[in-house]
Amino acid sequence: MSQPSPIPPTTSGNYRILRTVPTYDAAQEIVDTLSDAGFPVEHVRVVGTGLRSVEQVTGRMTNGKAALYGMVSGAWLGLFVGLLLGLFAVGTWLSVVLWGVALGAIWGLVLGLVSHAATGGRRDFRSVQGFEADAYDVLVDAEHVDDAAARLAGEGPKA
Known part of the structure; x- marks a missing residue:
């Protein structure tokens, strides 16, 4: 028997806001508190609002760095392939x-240099991209919101 698939986060449902908090850590703490109180957390969603894309520049990319990063990642891939092929080698593992x-x-070195050169100098930096939200809403199924609020307040489960 297969288990029912969870509702995707983008599907609208009958949810109510339990709390709105400024950080994801605070939202995570609320869900953890509910879980510790025995609340069925499968009825909870955390929704970031006011999303924006943030790119943190981590350094300059030069030909030398592109070659070095390519060489290191190529060596890791080569190690994996070598170990895999080495399983079938006789005496020369x-x-x-x-x-x-x-x-x-x-x-990896060659491909690192080629890929860096292909940018034509338009991207001579490294960066990490992510998303940030202005606030996080902790949503609960409408039929469970009173129980969640009571458990969050430290009271027992509501009947």
Whole structure:
């Protein structure tokens, strides 16, 4: 038997705002408090409002850094492939792994340089992107909102 799939967060439902808080950590704390109080948290949603995209620049990207990052990621991929192929090698396991790392590093270096050059100098920096919200609404199914409010206030479950 398959379990019913959860309602996607974008689907509108009959939810009521339990609390609005300024940070995700505060919303998470509310849900954790409800969970610790035995409330069925599958009836809870946390919705960020006032979303904005934020890109934090972490540093300058040069040809050397592009080559280095490409080489390191290629070496990791080469290590994985080398270990995988090494499982089927007879007596030369270590050499297969080392060749995988070396070839992966070389290909990664080349691809790192090529991909950086392909930007044509329009993106000479590294960054991390994310989303931030102005506030977070902790929503609860309408039929459970009174019970959730009581448990959040430290009272027992409402009948």
